[in-house]
Amino acid sequence: MEHGNKVISTELEKIHKQSLEKDNEVKHVYYNTKTPYRRQALAALGTVVLNCGVGATAGFSAVLIPQLKHGRNKLDHKLNTEMESWVAAAASFALIFGNLISGYLMERYGRRSSQIMLSFPYMAGWAIIGFADNIYLVLLGRFITGFCQGWLGPLGSVFVGEVSSPVNRSVFLAGLSLAIAFGVFMSHLFGTLMHWKHAALLCGLFPLIGCILTYCVKESPTWLASKNRVDDCIESFQWYRGTSPEMKNELDKIIFEQSQRDQSKSKLKTLLANIRKPEFWKPLCIMIVFFILTQLTGVNVICAYTTEMMKELIGNHANRSTSSAAMLSVDILRCISLVVACFLLRKLGxxxxxxxxxxxxxxxxxxxxxxxxxxxxRVIRHISPFVSLSLIAIYIIVSNFGVVPLPWNMVGELFATETRGLGSGFSVMTTSVAYFGTIKTAPAMFESIGHHGTYLFYGLSTMLGTIFLFFCLPETRGKTLIEIEEHFRNSEQTKTKPVPDDGTV
Incomplete structure (x- = not known):
């Protein structure tokens, strides 16, 4: 262990020597604050485009099911309520399996490499849907795209969180949720304007473009440090973050944290030791509840069954054109809300x-x-589209200000480096189970307790989740990943010791 610390100390000295020698040569590159920002933005953009595919996967059933039910299917298969729920839920069911391998693959092969790997089956899944000639191929394609959606879930947030500086991290991570909303809108738009087969093939462009953009950036420096690839870590960190004194200090901390790990332990013993630490199980509990809360607000039920729900909310005024217009209006409102949320999260926390x-x-x-x-x-004789659509519009706005984007933002922030893959993967797997449950049970709930009973259930669930967050959710705005880790590690001490009034949590 002492030998390992000497090696790390030597590497840290080398960092400072290299930085001093090269400062004059690269000053115009690294001290130009726009250059690191643009490189971080490029890395985030690749993940953002991939997340557009996630949104397309979530929203595609809203245009697929109506076309299958109304004779535009060419599959010679009638949809009953059970099959309809499986067409919508096949992707959400596969999420669980994607989550199971995501943590392992991102730790084994790296964040960037895993994103490139998942792009190929993602494109294949959309192609299978696009060329399907029976309902079972459609279900297979939906399963594959859902599997890749689950694979990307924890991976994208972790990658963007690790390559972004604290000042930019909230915007980039909020951009992932905006990308999902944009993907939902695009899948709905494609399905409204054209046959579902052509719409599926167009949705397959998202993983293709995302793969190309991700190929053009470097691997996460945090992951490289965890693999003792110190030289690669230094190169990657400077490429993303520059060589200002503040950045040098953060790089020193990343490498120093790696030096403190006991490399003599087996991976299993290290894992068992890590999961007992408060910096693992505390954020894990918070993220599990937060992700379940997001699903129990019903936001993904609206994505999957938008057309059918709009008919209920519009009442006698509903027809195909008005339902489609209402669906696209909801999608646009969701995107606008998330754009506003990106700035509010950066300003307010x-x-x-x-x-x-x-x-x-x-x-x-x-x-x-x-x-x-x-x-x-019949207390009110006729449903008023103005009242019902106004309420659903307010619901879309306020839900997308926080409970929808924040879990995906914070899953890449809260976990310690050595358990980030495991913690984020398990957290997102929990939301995948809840996602599948809400999507699969929604048609039965609408039939048994009505739309009003379903919305009441979602509202009360949201209330309970919000009460939990009031007591347990920390603030992470402006903090480095190391500082967030230290917050959970030292939280037991802060219960008995006064905390300095410096704006931190």
Whole structure:
């Protein structure tokens, strides 16, 4: 261990010597603050485009199911409620398996390499849907695209979180949620304007473009440090972050943290030791509840069954054109809300936005439930599209201000380096189970307890989740990944010792 520390110390001295020798040569590159930002943005853009494919996967069933039900299928297979739910839920079911391998692959092969690897089966899944001539090929394609969606879930957030500087991280991570919303909109737009087969082939362009962009950037420096590839780590970190004094200090911390690990232990013993640490199980509990909360708000149910839900909310005024227009309007509103959320999260922080969003979403769902209940019981004679669509618009706005994007932002921030793959993978696997459960059960809930009962269930679930976040969710805005890790590691001490009033949590 002492020998390992000497090696690390030598490497740190080499970093400073190399930096001093090269400062004059590369000053115009590294001290230009735009250059690191552009490189971080390029890395984030590749993941963003891949996440557009995630949104397309989530939203595609909303245009696929109506076309299959109304004779534009050419599959000679009638859709009943059970098969309809499987067409929508096949992708969400496969998410679980993608999550299971995501953590292992990102730790084994790296964040960048894993993103490139998943692009190929993702494209294949869309191609299978596009050329399908029976319902079972459609289900196979949906399963493959869902598998890749689950694979990317924890991976994208971890990669973007590790290559981004603290000041840019919130915007880039919020951009991943915006990309999902944009992907939903594009899949709905493709499916509205053309046959579902052609729409599927166009959706396959997202993983292709994302793969090309990711190929053009470097591997995560944090992952390289975890593999003792110190020279590669230095090169990658400077490529992404520059060589300012602040960046040098952060690089020193990354390499020093790696030097403290006991390399003599087996991987199994190291894993068992790490999962007992508070910097693993505390963020794990927070992320599990946060991800389940997101699913129980019903946001993905709306993505999957938008057309059918719009008919219920519009009432007698509903027809195919008005339902499609309402669906696309909801998608555009979702994208606009997430753009605003990117800036609000950077300015106000994670915790305030999470609590505001959770409370507002809860109240809106309960109000929508109450309104539909009054209509169904003829207290109100006719449903008013203005009232119902206004409530759903408010719901879309406030949910996308916090409870929708934040779990995907924070899963790449909260876990320690050595357990980031495991923690993020397990957290996202939990949301995948909840995602599958909500998508699969939604049609049965609509039939058994009605739309008003379903929205009430989602509203009360959101309320319980928000109460948990009030007591447990920390603020991470402006903190480095090392500082966030230290917060969980030292939180037991801060319960008994006064905390300095310096703005940190």
């Amino acid at each position: 994670r915790r305030p936005m999470a609590l505001f969003s959770g409370a507002s979403t809860c109240l809106t769902l309960i109000a929508l439930s109450g309104y539909l209940y009054l209509v169904n019981n």
